[in-house]
Amino acid sequence: MPESSPLHITAKHILVLEAYDGGSHGQFLDGLILHSKQKYTRISMKPRSWKWRMRGSALWFIDEIHRQIKTGKLNPNKVDIIFTSDMTPVCDLKALLPESLKHCPVILFFHENQLTYPVQNELERDCQFGFTNITSALAANKIWFNSRYNLDSFANETDLLIKRMPDHLPKNIGERIRKNSIVMPLGLDIPKTYTTLNNRKNNHSTPPTIVWNHRWEHDKNPELFFETLFTLKKQGLDFKLIILGESFKNCPPIFELAQKILKNNITHCGYASSRNAYYQLLTESDIVISTALHEFFGISVLEAITCGATPLLPYRLSYPELIPNTHHDKYFYHSDEQFLQMLTDLLTKKRHHLPSDIHKMTLQLHWTHLAKTYDTAFCSMGIGKAHQCAPKT
Numbered sequence: 575m576p577e578s579s580p581l582h583i584t585a586k587h588i589l590v591l592e593a594y595d596g597g598s599h600g601q602f603l604d605g606l607i608l609h610s611k612q613k614y615t616r617i618s619m620k621p622r623s624w625k626w627r628m629r630g631s632a633l634w635f636i637d638e639i640h641r642q643i644k645t646g647k648l649n650p651n652k653v654d655i656i657f658t659s660d661m662t663p664v665c666d667l668k669a670l671l672p673e674s675l676k677h678c679p680v681i682l683f684f685h686e687n688q689l690t691y692p693v694q695n696e697l698e699r700d701c702q703f704g705f706t707n708i709t710s711a712l713a714a715n716k717i718w719f720n721s722r723y724n725l726d727s728f729a730n731e732t733d734l735l736i737k738r739m740p741d742h743l744p745k746n747i748g749e750r751i752r753k754n755s756i757v758m759p760l761g762l763d764i765p766k767t768y769t770t771l772n773n774r775k776n777n778h779s780t781p782p783t784i785v786w787n788h789r790w791e792h793d794k795n796p797e798l799f800f801e802t803l804f805t806l807k808k809q810g811l812d813f814k815l816i817i818l819g820e821s822f823k824n825c826p827p828i829f830e831l832a833q834k835i836l837k838n839n840i841t842h843c844g845y846a847s848s849r850n851a852y853y854q855l856l857t858e859s860d861i862v863i864s865t866a867l868h869e870f871f872g873i874s875v876l877e878a879i880t881c882g883a884t885p886l887l888p889y890r891l892s893y894p895e896l897i898p899n900t901h902h903d904k905y906f907y908h909s910d911e912q913f914l915q916m917l918t919d920l921l922t923k924k925r926h927h928l929p930s931d932i933h934k935m936t937l938q939l940h941w942t943h944l945a946k947t948y949d950t951a952f953c954s955m956g957i958g959k960a961h962q963c964a965p966k967t
Contacts, residue, residue, distance in 0.1 A: 586654040586952050587613045589639075589678070593631035593661035596621025597820075598760065598873055599685055605763040609945035612952055615648055624661060628688075628706055632666035640672065650674035655955055660684045664710035679955050682714035683758070684724055686870045689731035691793075701735060708732050708747065716955065717755040723892040724870040725755050758951065760873050761941035764880055768853040771882050771933060781812040782921055783841070785859035787852075787878060790821040790829055793868040800832040802865075802914050807836065811921050816855050817843040819874075856881035861920055864888060865913070872896050880936040884928050886916060898931060 590607075592599055595618030607614045617638055619631060642648035656671075656678045658664065664682055671678075688703035707728070711717050719725035729748035736747055784803070788794040803815065815836055821829070821844075833843060846852035856862075862878035862885050869891040876896060879885055887893040889906040897905055907913040938944070 585612050585949075586955070587615070587652045588655045588657050588952060589648070589653045589675075590614055590616040590618070591631075591635050591656060591658040591662060591667070592616070592618040593627040593635075593659065594621045594624055595619060598871075599659060599661075601763075601873075602685070602760050605761045605941040606945065606948060608763070609761070609941040610952075611945070611949050615642075615653070617642070625700075625703070627661045628663060628703055631661060632663050632670060635662070635667060636670045636672075639675070643672065643674070653678055655952060656680045658682060660687060660707055660710065662710065663706050664713045668713055679715035680713070681716045681718060681952075681955070682710055684711075684717065684719045684728065684870075687724060687728040687731075689735060690727040691868065701738075704731070704735055708735070708751075711751045711754075712747070714754075717751065718758040718951075719755055720758065720760050720871045721892040721895055722757050723895060725752070725757060729755075756951070758948065759939055759944065760871050761944040762873075762876060762880055762936065762939050763941050764853055764877060765850070768850075768857050768881050769933075769937065771928065771930075781814055782860040783814040783816060783858060784861045784863060785816040785818065785856065785878060785883060786863065787816075787818040787856070787874045788864065788866065789819050790825050792826055793866065794819075795865040795867045796826050796832075797828050798865040798910060798913070799863060800828050800836075802910075802917060803832070803839075804835055805914065806918065806921065807839070809918075811918065813839060813921055814841050815839045816841055816859055818846055818852065818855060820845055853877070853881060856883060859883045861886060861917075863917070864893065866891065869893065876936050876939060879928065879932060880940075882928055882933070884920070886913070886920065888913070898935065901929065901932060 590603060592603060595603065600621065603616065607616065617635060619627060619634065639648065643650055650672065651674060653675060656667075656675070658667070658680065660682065662682075664680055668676070668680060684707075688707050719728070729752050732751060733748040736743055786796075786799060790796065803813075806813070817829075817832070817840060833840065842855055846855060856878045859878060859881070860883060862875055862883040864872070864875055864885075864887050866888065872892050875885055875887065875893070879896075885897065885905050887897070887906055889902070889908050894902065894906065907916050
């Protein structure tokens with residue numbers, strides 16, 4: 575990550591273009607803009623129809639930019655940087671920008687990538703979305719990925735996709751993307767009242783509480799999670815269960831089955847009514863579990879750890895980046911069988927307290943700390959050396 579410098583310059587004016595302003599994309603921008611010292615103009619689209627966003631969002635952005643310039647809402651001569659996400663076709667955007675904005679460097683932030691985003695049937699994968707990500711990355715002046723796993727998996731799959739071309743193969747595309755990329759983690763914005771470990775419940779006479787706080791979709795592998803809990807229940811192990819996360823129209827049927835089989839274990843099921851309600855439920859949880867087949871960062875796990883829950887995670891994807899190496903043996907499983915055994919141990923042995931170094935690490939990802947890293951990176955654009963920005967006025 576960029577390092578701070580004692581020098582000061584005027585804060586940048588950043589034009590944010592977000593084609594999918596909701597979920598983790600929206601939460602990321604909310605935290606960044608609130609805590610950063612830069613000046614932001616945010617132009618965004620609702621979080622729906624992601625395929626159409628990737629195909630056509632640049633066209634709408636250009637119309638909206640022209641409208642805001644014409645009405646005086648946006649002064650293009652004051653814009654220093656354009657900041658957008660992987661849902662935007664950057665080639666189209668840069669080609670269509672008004673002349674007054676063509677001087678602005680474009681930073682492309684990858685929350686996910688369409689080359690390794692899991693699909694239920696690999697034959698259904700549309701490689702055009704992957705190529706859009708690739709050409710966008712090459713067109714951007716700088717590329718930011720939310721995790722090393724996201725960057726590495728994208729660069730590796732880029733080279734594999736290029737090799738499928740019948741002839742005239744471009745060279746070193748993955749390496750060119752790597753050289754122009756840095757890792758910029760997502761920030762947390764959890765109130766301190768929920769992150770103080772000594773405020774947590776410590777009643778060892780009650781069964782431990784397990785929390786699921788992921789989307790209710792197939793790529794989070796809920797079948798393994800719930801089927802393991804079914805097995806533990808049959809074995810007579812006692813536990814409580816909090817089921818959080820957003821559900822969608824095509825919800826995996828295992829969730830309905832789990833609500834029947836585990837009805838006496840469940841203390842909460844469904845999307846939390848507010849962020850504070852969500853954090854409160856996390857503080858009531860002892861163990862946070864992931865069985866995901868896809869995870870580019872792991873914000874939900876980090877939120878639970880920050881609120882004091884002990885993690886049990888698969889040793890894959892972005893998860894090994896979240897926990898210091900010295901704790902990997904304790905909190906990571908390598909197979910379904912090991913997951914069952916490690917969860918059994920957590921439920922039957924004396925409850926482990928979350929190590930202070932893991933908790934401290936997550937606190938360093940709070941936006942009050944992390945925003946300084948982003949400010950330094952923004953201010954380094956076009957200067958050649960990272961500088962500390964002055965406060966915005």
